[in-house]
Amino acid sequence: MSENILLKMNHIRKEFPGVLALKDVSFELKAGEVHALLGENGAGKSTLIKILGGIYSSDAGEIVINGQVATIDKVQDAQTHGISVIHQELVLVPHMTVAENIYLGREPTKRGSRFVDFKKMNRDAKEILDPFNLDFKPTDLVSNLTIAQQQMVEIIKALSFNARILVMDEPTSSLSEKDVDFLFDNIRKLKKANVGIIYISHRMSELMQIADRITVIRDGEYIGTRSSNETNNDELIAMMVGRQLTNYYTRTFGNPQEKVLEVKNLNAGSFLKDISFHLNSGEILGFAGLVGAGRSELMKCIFGIDPITSGEIYVENEMVTIKNPLEATKLGIALVPESRKSEALFPEQSVQYNITIKSLDEFIKGIRVNHSKEGAITREYVEKMDVRTPSFNQLVGKLSGGNQQKVVVGRWLATKPKILIFDEPTRGVDVGAKAEIYSIMNDLVKEGVAIIMISSELPEVINMSDRVVVMSNGRITGCLPREDLTQEKIMHYATQFVFT
């Protein structure tokens, strides 16, 4: 590796009202290296990146690029310094096409005019999209894409800037294994081209695969930097959480009891075909598959968000028609949605509001609000989920990504559901909190709750599930009992109907 240092961030400090997000963090990046940033939820990773990307300005410290002190006050400054950032929360414009999003703000114009040349734009976009072999077109509306597809658009957009420093804040949190491999191939290509890459992820296995060096920060402080072939998971986790972490997956397998949910021959839209499966109380039923296999779509149908065209749903052996989420909730079904930003959070409202919005019946009667009950519910789930927040009144939009996720999970737990559907429950959550969520899931199934867990993280599916349903292209292609769970078998069924 060349000793050519691209970027240095020295003694960066950043304070938000009531929160010291970064105390004193230093970081350096060499050309052609992948340097990972690791830390718990709220450690300050995204804040550091946002300072580099010109979204926040630091209170102290300096940024040195190619040996020269750089001032980055706005996003354009970062771009002129060759920095391209993929932020944790997607920032695409939903009602624009893929191509329009990629070229937003730098649209190709017709010769000698200021009019956008859409033909050229779509052609150029096709050219950069093609090598990625994606199942969407430059002219597709972003709002019609799945979250993972949107994530790919973000990545491709960032790549298209020909950046010398590329920052990825949890790019894989909504990608499945196959997409991740694919992303890594591209990262390796970029490394060869001497691009420096800052990579943030809570998936430890990924860091070992792709990162050259790993820097750990904790509570806004620099803890240390390790080269990835001289360290291991345990050391990194200890650096991250400040203690040893035992028992990552907590799961006591019991005997699943009676059927609580059964779906028979369900068809919906033009995509979901002939879906049949059942769920028992006291079990975790994993749902695996490639992104776009139709898992989230299926759950939205069951939860009454999207209509079904035919088929039957039974809850506790009674046939039901679920027309909207309220009816689903009344039947004891809860859905922790896939995208916390667009489907779950009220960013301008407090942590308390966000946790209790589904439990209002418990403490509001008419216009009498039982504040102590409200506070007690909030406290219970803030503690249970270990949400790191300066107060219950902090706006949720100001929490770190992982802590936002914990708030969302807490909201649904507070409804005490009988059937709990988790769509990517640990997305963007740090190792410690993941272990916490697993142990909560375990407690819930012990109490007899039935859990469906959609996850793109195979180790999570394999270690937590009693059975795993595999979907591919809108169909169920397999259902594996715990004894048969291996990555290979799951991938075999997951690629059943995919022809590439």
Added chain:
Amino acid sequence: MNVAKSKTEKSKVVTFLTHNPLFNFGKENLGILIGLLLLSLILTIFSPVFLSKHNILNVLRQVATNLYIACAMTMVIILGGIDLSVGSTIAMSGVVTGGLIAFDGQSIVVAVLAGLFVGLVVGAFNGFLISRTTIPPFIVTLSTMNIMRGASYVYTGGQPIRVMSDSFNFIGAGYVRGIPVPIIYLVIIVIISVLIMSKSKLGRHIYAVGGNPVAARFSGIKNNRVLFFAYLFSGLMAAVAGIVLASRMFSGQPTAGQGAEMDAIAAVVLGGTSMSGGVGKIGGTVIGALIIGILSNGLNLLGISSFWQYIVKGIVILIAVYVDFLKKRKEGTN
């Protein structure tokens, strides 16, 4: 985990403070409260009559009708919408009430109920279209605004309908124990609105639907019911304002309430409610309406022409909103 636990002690103090409505009200509206005080101070110095009981009641009476509408408008705007039809609903409910008394010899009770009904119908119509279709609220209420204005001209033939009835006049111009009745309505409406927004489930649902409609749906909230309610309430409040104005002027006038929607929107925005929805408080709107009311009153007292008053009003709104923008930027919300 330990972090959360050590926080609980501290959060007790925080919880106490944040459940103290007065503390919150002051903290959230610090900027415009200072503005309101400064404005009053200046007027007290420059105009000897400003602080007289007569003038204060006068200001409040003017503020009242604007605030009926502005309270409902706050909900509508928090929901990410707008209601442009309130001005012409004022006219329509006024002329219907007046017409029923003057032309048809109906009793005042029947006439007033009919006037309120007009508001409910307009509100229900707006609410239905806005909650069941994807037509933007701006367009829907722009249409009803025109329809209602036209309807009041058609109904009256363009002429005011005179109602020479003392008991009708009492509704908008009477006094109870020295307090003008419109102010009594005002207090009731503000209290109801505050209770809805800060105490009821409906209020929380309004913030949810305004802040993130998709997430609200996932949370089992019936978005269309919430939307329907807000526009219905808005129509009803416009009708109340229309009847009070008609009673005060001894006549139902087809030209009444022109531009009323803009004053209401200005009060809401001055009060810190975001036009993009999801955030806002009735308390802020009350201060906003007071600022607008006191400003016009003060400019009148100082003998400044109404032509200039528009300009001053426009500038004040811009400054207030700009200061709010600066404050938000400093807090680092992107």
